Amino acid sequence: MTKKYDVEIPVLIVGGGGAGLTSSILLSRLGIESLLVTRYPSTTHVPRAHMLNQRSMEIFADMGVDSQIRAKGAPQEYMSRIGFLSGLAGGGPKNGHGRRIGSIEAWGGGYTDPEYVAASPQAAANLSLRRSEPVLKKHAERYDHAAIRFNHELVGLEQDAAGVTSTVLDRGTGETYTVRSRYLLGADGGRTVGELAGVQLSGPEKIMTLTSMYLSMDLSPYLDEAEDAVFHWIFNPDHPRHLGWGAVLVPEGPEWGRKSKEWVLHVTGEGMDASQPEKMVQWAREAVGLPDIDIEVLTIAEWDMGGYLADDFRAGRVFMLGDAAHKVPPAGGLGLNAAVQDAYNLCWKLAAVLDGRAGDALLDTYSAERRPVNQHNLDTAMQAAPAQFGAAEVMGLSPDKSAEENWAALRLFWEDGPGAVERRHAFTQWLGNLTLVFHQHNTDFGYTYDSPAIVGDSTPAPAPLDAIRLYQPSTRPGHPLPHAWVDRAGERTALRELIHGGHFALIAGEDGHDWVEAATQIAEQRKLPLRAARVGLGDVDFVDTRLAWTKQREISTTGAVLVRPDGHVAFRSAASVDDPAAVLSAAFRRILHTDGE
Ligand SMILES: Cc1cc2nc3c(=O)[nH]c(=O)nc-3n(C[C@H](O)[C@H](O)[C@H](O)COP(=O)(O)OP(=O)(O)OC[C@H]3O[C@@H](n4cnc5c(N)ncnc54)[C@H](O)[C@@H]3O)c2cc1C
Known part of the structure; x- marks a missing residue:
């Protein structure tokens, strides 16, 4: 047949x-x-x-690829900030070229921001x-x-x-x-x-068109102050026509910091043409301010931001x-x-x-x-993208000014003089807007689910402090499981590892023996991958020595939290119930949509 x-x-x-x-x-x-x-x-x-946020790295850890990604990616100390630089050429930082005008911490500042450290066992990665x-x-x-x-x-x-x-x-x-x-x-x-x-x-409509040049070039002699940046935003007063949006210079590896051999340069403006590499190389040299630098073009692509x-x-x-x-x-x-x-x-x-x-x-x-x-x-992202406009203006730069006038404006960032403090503070205020881009911790990490695969518990959703920027841990159903390092037999483990390999996790308080027993039985009956544990202090499976779980769990010692294999809380009970097996069975029927059973 x-x-x-x-x-x-x-x-x-x-x-x-x-x-x-x-x-x-x-x-x-x-x-x-x-x-x-x-x-x-x-x-x-x-x-x-190139930016892999903490949530994606948690997923990669579950998949077993996080260490390979990290081994190839930028070291954390080269991931702390976004740096704003004047053009790279000339006599180096002493005369202003290649000088850092300012910077803002990004994606948790190379895992140094306490909020990011407390939120996840995983730092963001850059590859x-x-x-x-x-x-x-x-x-x-x-x-x-x-x-x-x-x-x-x-x-x-x-x-x-x-x-x-x-x-x-x-x-x-x-x-x-x-x-x-x-x-x-x-x-x-x-x-x-x-x-x-x-x-x-x-x-929405497109916001702008950008040209991204993937280039091989040796910038190591010019990047004295820029080891720790995820990327550099360059404003080169020598070429006023490049001053509108500036040029974003991203190290690509395989070595990092100034030793990076490969770079991506994102530029925009009138007259760009991805089909003419020679013309674009000239554009790149002007944008970074290195008229004679050897550049090998690897690829050039034009794309619409939208x-x-x-x-x-x-x-x-x-x-x-x-x-x-x-x-x-x-x-x-x-x-x-x-x-x-x-x-x-x-x-x-x-x-x-x-x-x-x-x-x-x-x-x-x-x-x-x-x-x-x-x-x-x-x-x-639609709100964040426009926040990136206006840097040149707030630095006092303009395509309509001469190079000398633009250098004079920029010099206020490193030489004291009339208006210097005001200029620097105006730029600092502008950098604050960029938290919309580089500190999207609730958007990229704290997102919650509300659907029939979540059993709500009638508690009100926490009022967001900032729906984009500030992640607020909670065990309310639909929220991602808050991170806690806990200990077992002398070894530290992240609580979320209970879900690794596609498992449900039932996490009960110190006195939640009934929940653990009921969950284990139901999992056997339903052939569900599930790990059940009591977490807290005393006679428990995982010891909360840092009290990180106790602080965030929002249940009593007799309560329980059920976590789905994707790390989101599916059900919780603040305290014990008369018949945990019946309550959990109903929850699983709802979550798995087997109500007809
Ligand atoms: C300049 C730039 C910077 C960015 N930076 C970031 C960043 O820092 N972090 C981030 O998270 N995102 C970033 N992004 C976005 C990110 O690149 C994309 O969102 C992501 O790569 C999408 O992945 P994907 O697997 O959905 O699609 P793709 O990567 O587009 O993969 C789709 C695949 O499907 C294949 N395919 C297409 N049609 C067919 C077909 N008919 N049959 C079989 N195969 C087909 C394609 O060849 C391709 O391999 C950036 C994007 C740009 C443009």
């Missing part, structure tokens, strides 16, 4: 970027077979998406996709559950009540084949799947992830992070449904939970 389809697989993943590769690893780890197809023969050559994608690819290929096919492109898709039939082109041979899957993950950056599945994208959001992240058996579902201006670095976090929300649900432990309606909560988060991301 001839086979109806060339490949039959539970999940087809389309796209081998951050969203697709993360999904592949997460599904494999949960024992779900998948096939990933992606259009190009290799991982990306484009060095975008662009060009170097992180190969790490993810290698890891994804290690699992027997996953087939990874580069140079294979989805060209057709039809779905019915039972599954999705896709047509894939093998670009190496030119032949097509069919894939039948129960579900399809559209992680293709918004290029094909959305249109084929009828997903509508809507969103955003969109899919109206629904689910279309039947097709799910949209990452840029396929949402795009944001890269003000704060939310794009790749959100892609990774989409996958973390969806994959445990898919695995539970495919294994028969949850009802299909659980999958509706993917869009119900991730769409509002990504709407907030988009709103944050």
Whole structure:
């Protein structure tokens, strides 16, 4: 009998970027077979998406790739701030060139900001996709559950009540084949799947067009004051026509700080043309103020800063992830992070449904939970992007002034004179606005879910101190589990590690034996991966020696918190109840959408 389809697989993943590769690893780890197809023969050559926030690093820790990412990424001491520099050329800092005009701490200041240290066991990391994608690819290929096919492109898709039939082109041979899957993950950056599945994208207009030059050059002699910056924002008075938005210079590694061999320079302005490398090299030399520097062009790309959001992240058996579902201006670095976090929300649900432990309606909560988060991301980034304008003006610089006049304005930052303190303070005030970009801790880390896969406890949501900038830990259902280092047998562990490997976690107080017993029994009956523990002081499984959990848990010694495999609290009880087994069973029925049982 001839086979109806060339490949039959539970999940087809389309796209081998951050969203697709993360999904592949997460599904494999949960024992779900998948096939990933992606259009190009290799991982990306484009060095975008370098900031990996704390939440993504927590997810990478769960996936077992955090240490490889960190080993290749910038050391924390080179990640503390964004530096504003005058042009690099001339006699160096002594005459103003290459001098730091100001700086602002970013993404937790290289894990020195106490708020960021208290919030997570993971520091943010700095490694662009060009170097992180190969790490993810290698890891994804290690699992027997996953087939990874580069140079294979989805060209057709039809779905019915039972599954999705896709047509894939093998670009190496030119032949097509069919894939039948129960579900399809559209992680293709918004290029094909959305249109084929009828997903509508809507969103704001573009903000600006930028040209990003990926260059190899030796800047080590010119960057005396700039070792510790995630990136440098350069305003070079020698070339007034570059002073509008300035130029953003991002080290790319493989060594870091001033020793970086590769750099990305983001510029904007009249007359740029990505198709003319010679012209753009000239532009780059002027922007940094090094007219004679040797530059090797690796790539140049022009792109529009803007955003969109899919109206629904689910279309039947097709799910949209990452840029396929949402795009944001890269003000704060939310794009790749959100892609990774989409996958973390969806994959445990898919695995539970495919294994028969949850009802299909659980999958509706993917869009119900991730769409509002990504709407907030988009709103944050659209608000943050314009906050980056106006630096030149507040420094007293203008394209309409001569180079001498602009240098005179800038000199007030390092020479005392009339108006110097006022100028410096005006710039400091302007830097404060940039917390919208570089301190988005509630947006990028504290996001919460509200859906039928969360059992609310009727407590009011905490009033946000600042919905973008300030993360407020809470165990209220829907919130991410607050971080606490706890100890067992002399070893320190992060409480969130209880969920690693796709586990639910039941965390009870010191006197919560009944909760632990009930949760363990239910998990056995339902064949659910679950870890249950009592945490606190005294006769407990994990000792809260720093009282970090006690301070944040918002339950009594007889209460319990149930955490989903994606780290979000699904249910909590402030104290003991008469029948914890009945209460927890009802909670699991609700969370897993098995109400018909
Ligand atoms: C300049 C810049 C800086 C940025 N900085 C940051 C940052 O610091 N932090 C951050 O989090 N984000 C950042 N971003 C955003 C980030 O790059 C994206 O949001 C993220 O890479 C999206 O990942 P993805 O997997 O969804 O899509 P992509 O990376 O676009 O991957 C999609 C994949 O699908 C493949 N594909 C497309 N069509 C098909 C098809 N028909 N069949 C098979 N395969 C297909 C593509 O070839 C590609 O490999 C930045 C973006 C820009 C432009």
